[in-house]
Amino acid sequence: MAELEAVIGLEVHAQLLTRSKMFCGCRAEYLGLPPNSNTCPTCLGLPGALPVINGRAVEMTIQTALALGCRIPEFSKFDRKNYFYPDLPKGYQISQYDLPLSLGGHLEFEVDGERRSCGITRVHLEEDAGTLHHAGEIHTAKFSLVDLNRAGVPLMEIVGEPDLRSPKEAPQYLRALRQLLLHLGVNDGNMEQGSLRCDANISLRPRGQREFGVKVEVKNMNSFRSLEAALEFEVRRQSAVIESGGTVRQETRGWSEAEQATVSQRSKEEAQDYRYFPEPDLPPLQVSRELVERLRAGLPEPPLRLRDRLRDQHQLAEEQAALITERPQDAAYFEAMVAAGAPPRSAANWQLGPLQALCKDAKLDIERSPVPAVELAGLVRMVEAGEVSGTTGREVLVEAFATSRSPVDLIRERGLIQVSDAAQMEAWVGEAIRQLPKAASDFQSGNDRALGPLVGAVRKASGGVANPDLASRLLRERLGRGGG
Amino acid sequence: MSLLDLSISELGRRLRAREFSSVELAEEALGRVEALDGKLGAFLRTTPELALEQARAADRRLADEADPPALCGIPIGHKDVLCTRGVETTAGSRILEGFRPPYDATVVARLARDGAVVVGKMNCDEFAMGSSNENSAFQPTVNPWDAERVPGGSSGGSAAAVAARLSVATLGTDTGGSVRLPASFCGVVGVKPSYGRVSRYGVIAFASSLDQVGPLAKTVEDAQLVLSSIAGPDRRDSTTSPAPVGDLAGALQEGVRGLRLGIPREYLAAGLEDGVKAVFDSACRWLEAEGAELVEVSLPSTEYALAAYYVIAPAEVSSNLARMDGIRFGPGEPQAPSLLEAYELARNRGFGPEVRRRVALGTFVLSSGYYDAYYLRAQKVRTLVARDFSRVFDGVDALISPTAPTPAFRLGERTHDPLAMYATDALTLPANLAGISGLSVPAGFASGLPVGVQVLGPYLGEAMCLRVGAAVERSADVWRRVPAGFDG
Numbered sequence: 001m002a003e004l005e006a007v008i009g010l011e012v013h014a015q016l017l018t019r020s021k022m023f024c025g026c027r028a029e030y031l032g033l034p035p036n037s038n039t040c041p042t043c044l045g046l047p048g049a050l051p052v053i054n055g056r057a058v059e060m061t062i063q064t065a066l067a068l069g070c071r072i073p074e075f076s077k078f079d080r081k082n083y084f085y086p087d088l089p090k091g092y093q094i095s096q097y098d099l100p101l102s103l104g105g106h107l108e109f110e111v112d113g114e115r116r117s118c119g120i121t122r123v124h125l126e127e128d129a130g131t132l133h134h135a136g137e138i139h140t141a142k143f144s145l146v147d148l149n150r151a152g153v154p155l156m157e158i159v160g161e162p163d164l165r166s167p168k169e170a171p172q173y174l175r176a177l178r179q180l181l182l183h184l185g186v187n188d189g190n191m192e193q194g195s196l197r198c199d200a201n202i203s204l205r206p207r208g209q210r211e212f213g214v215k216v217e218v219k220n221m222n223s224f225r226s227l228e229a230a231l232e233f234e235v236r237r238q239s240a241v242i243e244s245g246g247t248v249r250q251e252t253r254g255w256s257e258a259e260q261a262t263v264s265q266r267s268k269e270e271a272q273d274y275r276y277f278p279e280p281d282l283p284p285l286q287v288s289r290e291l292v293e294r295l296r297a298g299l300p301e302p303p304l305r306l307r308d309r310l311r312d313q314h315q316l317a318e319e320q321a322a323l324i325t326e327r328p329q330d331a332a333y334f335e336a337m338v339a340a341g342a343p344p345r346s347a348a349n350w351q352l353g354p355l356q357a358l359c360k361d362a363k364l365d366i367e368r369s370p371v372p373a374v375e376l377a378g379l380v381r382m383v384e385a386g387e388v389s390g391t392t393g394r395e396v397l398v399e400a401f402a403t404s405r406s407p408v409d410l411i412r413e414r415g416l417i418q419v420s421d422a423a424q425m426e427a428w429v430g431e432a433i434r435q436l437p438k439a440a441s442d443f444q445s446g447n448d449r450a451l452g453p454l455v456g457a458v459r460k461a462s463g464g465v466a467n468p469d470l471a472s473r474l475l476r477e478r479l480g481r482g483g484g
Numbered sequence: 485m486s487l488l489d490l491s492i493s494e495l496g497r498r499l500r501a502r503e504f505s506s507v508e509l510a511e512e513a514l515g516r517v518e519a520l521d522g523k524l525g526a527f528l529r530t531t532p533e534l535a536l537e538q539a540r541a542a543d544r545r546l547a548d549e550a551d552p553p554a555l556c557g558i559p560i561g562h563k564d565v566l567c568t569r570g571v572e573t574t575a576g577s578r579i580l581e582g583f584r585p586p587y588d589a590t591v592v593a594r595l596a597r598d599g600a601v602v603v604g605k606m607n608c609d610e611f612a613m614g615s616s617n618e619n620s621a622f623q624p625t626v627n628p629w630d631a632e633r634v635p636g637g638s639s640g641g642s643a644a645a646v647a648a649r650l651s652v653a654t655l656g657t658d659t660g661g662s663v664r665l666p667a668s669f670c671g672v673v674g675v676k677p678s679y680g681r682v683s684r685y686g687v688i689a690f691a692s693s694l695d696q697v698g699p700l701a702k703t704v705e706d707a708q709l710v711l712s713s714i715a716g717p718d719r720r721d722s723t724t725s726p727a728p729v730g731d732l733a734g735a736l737q738e739g740v741r742g743l744r745l746g747i748p749r750e751y752l753a754a755g756l757e758d759g760v761k762a763v764f765d766s767a768c769r770w771l772e773a774e775g776a777e778l779v780e781v782s783l784p785s786t787e788y789a790l791a792a793y794y795v796i797a798p799a800e801v802s803s804n805l806a807r808m809d810g811i812r813f814g815p816g817e818p819q820a821p822s823l824l825e826a827y828e829l830a831r832n833r834g835f836g837p838e839v840r841r842r843v844a845l846g847t848f849v850l851s852s853g854y855y856d857a858y859y860l861r862a863q864k865v866r867t868l869v870a871r872d873f874s875r876v877f878d879g880v881d882a883l884i885s886p887t888a889p890t891p892a893f894r895l896g897e898r899t900h901d902p903l904a905m906y907a908t909d910a911l912t913l914p915a916n917l918a919g920i921s922g923l924s925v926p927a928g929f930a931s932g933l934p935v936g937v938q939v940l941g942p943y944l945g946e947a948m949c950l951r952v953g954a955a956v957e958r959s960a961d962v963w964r965r966v967p968a969g970f971d972g
């Protein structure tokens with residue numbers, strides 16, 4: 001039997017970062033609010049209430065579609081997708097069926113350093129449903145509570161072509177898409193909280209065969225890791241079925257994190273007939289060429305191109321360039337540091353190292369860093385010029401971050417400019433040896449680890465301003481290990 | 485003689501002259517409902533506290549404002565498909581019992597803005613589905629001219645209340661004739677505005693692409709005053725037309741001299757009762773005498789309109805009524821063994837047979853495999869019907885026909901024959917498919933029962949409909965006749 005090949009396509013749902021919901025004036029930001037407080041007659045689906053299209057959501061969708069190279073037809077419309085579920089207050093979802101906002105694009109992504117491209121079928125716009133809170137497990141719960149704060153949040157669906165050929169391509173595709181959405185500023189990329197969600201279609205076929213095999217839809221993957229794991233599981237499961245002479249059932253399966261397996265949810269026979277028809281409460285959308293061109297003109301630099309440019313322009317390592325362009329605010333911070341005169345590689349190291357750690361601990365986005373790019377650039381320049389040590393620089397950064405002070409000001413105020421004056425240094429070295437005679441003799445007799453405490457003692461004696469490199473050189477010379 | 489026999493402009497003059505107050509007028513209306521609605525069944529509920537509060541406010545405006553709106557202090561009623569804040573709104577259905585909307589429909593808010601006084605909510609066929617008012621889950625309304633006959637539907641309560649002088653004017657909704665038909669059966673004026681002329685925000689939807697709110701009133705002028713208050717763009721309803729409404733009052737006095745009026749051949753086909761034909765013929769003679777030119781025209785797609793309507797409307801119904809799932813509205817079915825069964829139980833108990841029939845019909849025509857053969861095809865017919873109208877309106881200013889082939893029929897006569905019931909709307913529903921303007925105006929009586937003439941105008945041609953309607957009304961001179969038992 002020929003070797004089996006996976007055929008994978010992803011459907012990604014991204015909540016849009018609009019101010020208001022898709023069809024009403026309620027806030028699109030719904031997390032952390034008391035249940036059902038972020039609602040109105042329209043998103044509650046009250047009898048008589050009507051939807052009004054959020055123009056900003058349409059613009060964001062078109063912008064995303066343009067960034068993916070899609071075509072924007074002049075005429076588009078909304079349709080009703082009919083099904084019953086308690087989180088769907090109207091009994092239908094307003095979505096787009098046969099005339100979406102955009103068609104036919106592609107997304108570039110990387111797998112193991114190699115660039116690939118995946119077709120995009122369409123990008124369309126719809127509304128999110130509410131959320132359910134079951135009193136226990138869904139099938140045994142005595143009751144479930146409905147919260148409609150999320151109902152009506154704008155949801156953009158990006159349907160990918162079945163162009164992926166292995167489970168490990170899927171998370172890479174999704175990473176690239178997420179990065180694009182972040183750079184467009186249309187989605188916050190949070191998979192855990194569900195503002196970015198991914199379903200996958202996967203089938204197997206003998207390598208070389210043109211026809212697709214039977215497709216299985218997999219849901220419930222809320223991380224890159226679970227996406228890959230679910231697809232790997234499906235490859236194993238479907239391979240086993242085929243290799244034992246069976247046929248794969250067309251069905252929807254859910255990924256169970258606990259079992260690390262996909263579980264059947266719905267067979268083809270149980271599939272819903274959504275009875276799509278044009279939404280009579282909304283007039284068709286006419287998308288003017290002027291709007292499309294205005295949105296096209298406002299597109300940011302594509303993330304992959306930005307990464308290549310920063311790498312080449314500033315001689316960054318590939319990995320550094322990738323990390324610094326992961327999110328637009330990172331790239332902006334980096335470019336601002338470089339513009340303020342920080343040497344690029346050090347700037348990247350300081351940003352990705354100490355600053356990112358501080359931001360993470362404080363749960364602050366780099367955009368809101370209490371140490372702005374210009375200030376960190378000043379600090380990096382001083383370290384590079386040998387005016388302060390790296391250690392002092394990091395300590396000052398911690399304090400500057402905590403107090404929202406300028407690190408350069410802190411250094412000057414405290415007289416932390418590094419001292420390299422020979423006579424002064426000699427005196428502090430002598431003081432250190434007097435304080436730590438045991439360490440001095442250990443080092444003298446070849447124990448390199450004893451040097452650290454001695455350097456520390458020099459810096460302590462100096463009140464932190466002694467140049468540590470010079471201190472260790474002088475210590476080596478004084479203790480007879482110069483040139484060693 | 486009751487104050488409610490007067491037209492809105494007569495009432496307005498006398499309110500301004502302090503001959504009586506708006507509170508007194510509201511009290512008279514409420515008193516008449518109390519005394520007389522028992523035999524009519526037009527009201528599902530009265531709203532005395534709201535009415536008196538609004539009437540007091542109207543009296544202050546009448547005293548303070550130099551030029552208060554024409555409707556200031558005028559008692560009105562709202563068909564129960566119109567959401568009224570804090571006032572139970574059921575759409576004539578059990579499943580919405582107890583539903584108190586937290587908001588007002590735009591039309592309700594606009595009439596309140598203009599000082600109208602709400603006396604109650606009017607009975608109707610369940611979710612406006614019906615032609616006789618017999619599909620109300622709560623009570624039938626009877627025809628004020630003959631208690632053994634239907635008032636027409638679905639705005640039967642709205643029409644009967646105006647005819648019986650229990651309210652000066654009312655709002656109804658017209659999806660396939662639901663304002664014009666009961667207007668004709670009860671002997672009042674009913675306007676179906678062009679689609680998009682009046683906001684649907686807060687109107688419990690029957691068929692969203694066909695529904696329009698329209699006034700029912702004793703005179704064409706009264707109807708115009710209410711229409712002028714409610715019409716116009718609404719940012720909450722994206723299907724409203726941005727076109728300004730313009731001066732509708734001016735049209736009433738213009739007369740019909742020089743107008744070309746078309747009579748659609750297909751509307752006078754078999755099935756038209758002699759008495760109706762006689763009234764229509766005399767209306768034609770009056771209009772000619774007034775200087776209009778009458779020409780026969782053809783709307784060849786008419787014969788397919790009914791079938792197309794009964795595909796499109798139920799399709800939208802099946803979706804619009806999905807929110808009535810027994811969880812958010814209705815008593816709920818906590819004992820149901822599964823979610824699906826909870827839905828089924830709640831909807832089977834909450835909806836009446838006609839609503840269930842249309843939901844089933846609509847679900848079927850939208851189903852995969854049937855969509856093209858039914859829904860898509862019906863939409864094509866709809867386009868043809870609209871083209872028929874735009875073609876004839878190139879040659880005529882308006883169309884005239886009987887509103888219905890018969891006067892009011894007997895209670896129970898058509899309840900067991902849905903197809904006969906559906907055919908009641910054959911002459912009215914094409915206008916809804918095409919989205920054009922129309923009205924029904926009383927033109928006379930056949931065997932003691934009122935007969936209306938339908939005037940159809942082009943899209944946004946409300947002024948033309950009112951102009952022709954006013955001419956018929958002047959010649960017919962019947963609007964001051966009050967049904968026996970409601971006079972005095």
Ligand SMILES: [Zn+2]
Pocket residue numbers: 021024025026038039040041042043044152
């Ligand atoms: Zn809302």
